[in-house]
Amino acid sequence: MIRKLENTFKNFDKKIVSLMKFSWLFCFVIAILATSFLISYHFYPQPILFTIGFSLVKTSLFLIVTILICGIGFDTILKEKRT
Numbered sequence: 257m258i259r260k261l262e263n264t265f266k267n268f269d270k271k272i273v274s275l276m277k278f279s280w281l282f283c284f285v286i287a288i289l290a291t292s293f294l295i296s297y298h299f300y301p302q303p304i305l306f307t308i309g310f311s312l313v314k315t316s317l318f319l320i321v322t323i324l325i326c327g328i329g330f331d332t333i334l335k336e337k338r339t
Contacts, residue, residue, distance in 0.1 A: 273327075283316045287313060289312060290311075290313040
């Protein structure tokens, strides 16, 4: 099972890999923004800052996992279409 996942990641299409990297960079920027909200909550304790920061962290983590799953799905569909 683990070897199959390793082979899947090693044999990704180059376009899908570049799209996934750009998308993960976007998610990383969202996570940094969320961290800045949570740090500002530490200095100015207002509940809205915590809510916004925590929601953005959850969103960025959800997007990272979604991008990974969709990348695997698109790569599988692309390889099946070729054969």
